[in-house]
Amino acid sequence: MPTAISTDVLIVGAGVAGLWLNARLRRQGYSTVLVERASLGGEQTIKSQGIIHGGTKYALHGALTGASEAIADMPRRWREAIEGNGELDLTRTRLLSDAHYLWSPGTLAGNLTSFFASKAVRGRVDQVKGEQLPPALQDRAFKGKVYRLAELVIDVPSLLANLAELAGDSLLAGEQVEPLREGDELVGLRVDGREIRAQRIVLSAGAGTEDLLHALGLKQPAMQTRPLHMVLAKGPNLKPLYAHCLGGGPKPRVTITTHPAADGQWVWYLGGDIAEADGVAREPAAQIAAAQKEIANLLPWVDQGQVRWATLRVDRAEPAQSGLVRPDNAFLAEQQRLLVGWPTKLALAPDFSDRVLASLERDGVRPAAQPDLAGLPRPALGVPAWEQLLP
Ligand SMILES: Cc1cc2nc3c(=O)[nH]c(=O)nc-3n(C[C@H](O)[C@H](O)[C@H](O)COP(=O)(O)OP(=O)(O)OC[C@H]3O[C@@H](n4cnc5c(N)ncnc54)[C@H](O)[C@@H]3O)c2cc1C
Helix, strand or coil: CCCCEEEEEEEECCCHHHHHHHHHHHHCCCCEEEEECCCECCCHHHHCCCEECCCHHHHCCCCCCCCCCHHHHHHHHHHHHHHCCCCCCCCCCCEEECCEEEEECCCCCHHHHHHHHCCCCCCCEEEECHHHCCHHHCCCCCCCEEEEECCEEECHHHHHHHHHHHCCCCEEECCCEEEEEECCEEEEEEECCEEEEEEEEEECCHHHHHHHHHHCCCCCCCEEEEEEEEEEEEECCCCCCCEEEECCCCCEEEEEEEEECCCCCEEEEEEHHHHCHHHHHCCHHHHHHHHHHHHHHHCCCCCCCCCEEEEEEEEEEEECCCCCCCCCCCEEEEECCEEEEECCCHHHHHHHHHHHHHHHHHCCCCCCCCCCCCCCCCCCECCCHHHHHCC
16 A cells, blocks of 8 residues: 655646646645646646637627736736746746737728727737738738737647646656545545545646546536637648637637647647537538638638648536636635635636635645655656647
8 A cells, every 4th residue: 555645735637727736835835746647737738729818808708807807917927937037937938929919801890999999908909010910921912900919828838847847746646536534524535545635635637627526525616618629730831820810709710829849840729719619510521621711711821732630629627607708717616625626727827826825825724744755656748739640
């Protein structure tokens, strides 16, 4: 039987939420154990587009109500961390783009004129032209309008490596998670037979959280998943583009981000409306055909001749909500020692950790345990989808 461990905080699920929280707790002197059953960040986090939203996109459908939303502050917090003077040392995280862009392929529709005039957007959006345009839009045939948003795009694989480094010896590869109780009280978890006691237990297991709650005999907080059918394109002639392309509706028609593959080529990663309802219903071949048509319409100068294509199905995991409006804050629920939540966005990982730290502070939970964690089995880093699907 493996030896028992006592730690200050035990976290289950090493996506961006668990890894960020783990690094912040360690920096504040708490001992932690972070359990991961598969790979670090290998689920939603590495499949995300890496955009550090400030919320401008959500102002499109009126969901962003103002500066009170946590998301408005996220680009600043991430930037400071990446520059080495923030809450974490993320100087080894690669910034892919200093800005994300909004791109309107035709003339602005009426609702967008009021959008750009709205209070939520003023001061955060500048129009760019000519050489300031993203490289993929610098073509004589390009006719649309492009606005620069004060949002970042990060390279998620380098973020995960950076956060894994900050985790030191706290990472534990473990699959079987069971409750550890004293009387009626949950005092820790048994992970692959190893007893781990903790002052607080945090579940940040993304889509896996519902099953973990069931294993603990709990039904709340309720979770929902939202399926997506993303498209990947890889080719020697693709140029960087980080943009939401606006259609007539409230959601971006397509959101394109660009990622470096190990062989030096660029990969375009397509989300937005194309990856939602209609896209989810399409078979992969039809989804690729839809994406090819969209690129031919929007960017007719792009040579698709040598481009290779793939699709990726992935679910987003979030707290259950009524309606379709997405929250612009991380979510955390508390039940005695147990804290359960979803950041709801990569960008909101700092907000998720704020909520856990506020709970510890409120309850007077202080660093106490000093476990010896040397030699624990360690989970591997998640691998980007494009390296698996388009090697
Ligand atoms: C296609 C896509 C694009 C996105 N783009 C963006 C974007 O550009 N910007 C943005 O801000 N957000 C984006 N998001 C949202 C963002 O990716 C997620 O909100 C965020 O990554 C969630 O992080 P997490 O740590 O909660 O979950 P995850 O990254 O899913 O991590 C959960 C971890 O828990 C582990 N786990 C599960 N069950 C167990 C168990 N029983 N025991 C141990 N470990 C377990 C899993 O293996 C996993 O590693 C996107 C999401 C998707 C799907």
